[in-house]
Amino acid sequence: MLRLRSAFSVALDSKADEEELSLKLHIHCPVLEDEGQEGDNLNLTIDVKGVAATPDPADPRVLRFVVERGGKATFTVESEEYDAAWTVRLRPEIDAEAAK
């Protein structure tokens, strides 16, 4: 069995117009099926450094956080175990949250 481990960061440029930005991060980690189609998602353990991120109560792969100008959020991801013959895809997706 294998586990996927990966880390990536999200930063707001120190020259950005906004002082801070509310973001929603959705980390997809599907197993790839025939013809490259995305199948079921693996469960993930997500560790966050640099910001306080709130997981979505309905989906722990969705996190909301605020990044300040010049700030950086680092995410470390570890998947559940999966079959050693499978190809998996890591696909973080970030959207700006509408202003409240």
Next chain:
Amino acid sequence: MTNANYHKSATKDIRPFFAAATLEEAVDGAKIRLFEDQPFTDASTFSIEEQEVQRLAIVVKPNISEATLAGGAIPRNKLALAITAVNPFLKKTVLVQKVSLAKEAPDEVVIDAEVLERLGGGANMTIEVVLCLASALTKQVGKPFMEGHWLSKKSFSLRPPKPAEDFGVDEMGDDGWKAMGFPAKTLYYVEYYGGVNEPANKDRSIAKVYVHSDVYKKLAADNLPKMSRPLMAFLAAEIPCQILASSYSDWKDSDDVESIARLRLF
């Protein structure tokens, strides 16, 4: 907020062959030549005009790196080089050549006229240069084991030029729909401009189509979710039907379809 529409994603596919990762770039140097009078190039996408199809004389140089093979985690006598040609529309694949890498790789591989004929001419074709396992190996974590498991691949795509756009498709968010007087979660809307039974003009669209942003983003992504296919098929059927229905008054009294009008496409 100025960045309300900000969206970014990154994709990394992780194949389970990490113990053979040194071979991943073995065929990255592959090159192709499409016409006799052209030099080899490492470009990977080509637009082929209809009149150029007859002149196609395709030769591939695998340029496999001997140094990479020598230092790889799998002995070269267990590896093969395969050149395939696929017409994705016809779902037809031709294995052009497969050679064992126990000896030196061929310098050039010709994609001959017979292959092109079997694949509908060659204007819509993907040629792949692939380093793969020549025979099955004992299963080991991190290594390929099935005959044909690929370790390194380079693709060359030949496609016909894109036809002129008949109607644009734009995304629309909740607020946009509300401003148009529709519910916030409207799926799609077709605004017919006119001219469906007039000679096609590439500078003038016959309609404008809006699709809800949530759906548009999912469908426009490189990695299509599994459920996107039925939705795409639904939209592909619904949108032309809407255009036909909206344009009914433009063509109901016509005796015939204009020879180069968009209506002919229906």
